[in-house]
């Protein structure tokens with residue numbers, strides 16, 4: 001079965017979204033052919049009153065209620081869970097030592113109510129731990145059947161290449177996915193993002209991925225939290241430059257010509273380009289999910305794509 005080229009983000013599940021809405025979104029996603037679910041062992045630890053268990057627990061309750069573990073590709077992450085209860089920063093993050101990873105995977109499997117994770121991500125880099133230790137431990141988890149494939153999130157291109165070379169040299173499974181912040185609009189070069197842990201797709205990473213077709217890009221923040229279309233969500237200051245003005249104008253033009261929404265054009269642009277990308281969409285209602293699903297079959301022909309590419 002081919003996976004729908006869209007992953008469902010799950011940050012608000014079990015906190016700002018109750019089980020009724022969470023289950024309705026998951027049901028609709030799966031009914032529409034969706035398989036890829038993206039969570040982490042710390043969502044949403046930064047919210048007052050949350051521990052970081054909530055998203056995985058909500059998915060676990062839904063899997064148990066529906067009995068459909070085999071129909072989904074479960075992706076979760078380790079490395080960025082605070083070790084100090086109540087810490088809302090990454091300062092006390094568990095990191096990527098062997099001990100931290102082994103304990104993290106046990107926690108995720110327990111909360112999700114499953115015996116394996118399909119895609120297991122290093123959520124952030126941990127340069128205090130030798131890559132050999134992190135990658136060797138991931139290999140151990142794959143060997144034990146607890147994890148099927150591995151990926152790296154918020155990683156620099158050179159570190160991804162070093163990690164993959166090291167895994168290959170040791171005969172270990174290598175990272176086959178990378179998860180980064182990416183959308184149609186680009187911030188000004190060198191801008192410091194408000195979200196300190198986020199790493200953007202840069203030209204060097206694009207170049208790397210074009211020559212390594214076995215690595216798939218999963219992109220987050222693809223709809224910029226709704227900022228493409230919502231007056232209550234201003235586009236972040238770091239995106240303030242002429243390319244944004246022109247890009248938004250062309251997005252609106254193309255959406256009008258296709259009878260689609262701007263959000264759908266953004267997602268279609270990510271999915272169908274020469275750098276195949278799985279957009280992760282975070283939604284809090286069925287209407288937002290429907291809009292995202294509508295992007296999957298939206299085709300941008302060469303002329304439209306060239307117009308979009310020319311101005312960003």
Ligand SMILES: NC(=O)c1ccc[n+]([C@@H]2O[C@H](COP(=O)([O-])OP(=O)(O)OC[C@H]3O[C@@H](n4cnc5c(N)ncnc54)[C@H](OP(=O)(O)O)[C@@H]3O)[C@@H](O)[C@H]2O)c1
Nearest residue numbers: 009010011038153220221222223224225226280282284288
């Ligand atoms: N690896 C990482 O470090 C990392 C970092 C961030 C996120 N992620 C993953 O990516 C997922 C999505 O992240 P994100 O929250 O940054 O994504 P996003 O897609 O940029 O933002 C999601 C929010 O956008 C709004 N929205 C969604 N669809 C909309 C629509 N059609 N029209 C108007 N507004 C819409 C909703 O806000 P309201 O709910 O307020 O309506 C929704 O909660 C997460 O759940 C997570 O799985 C990974």
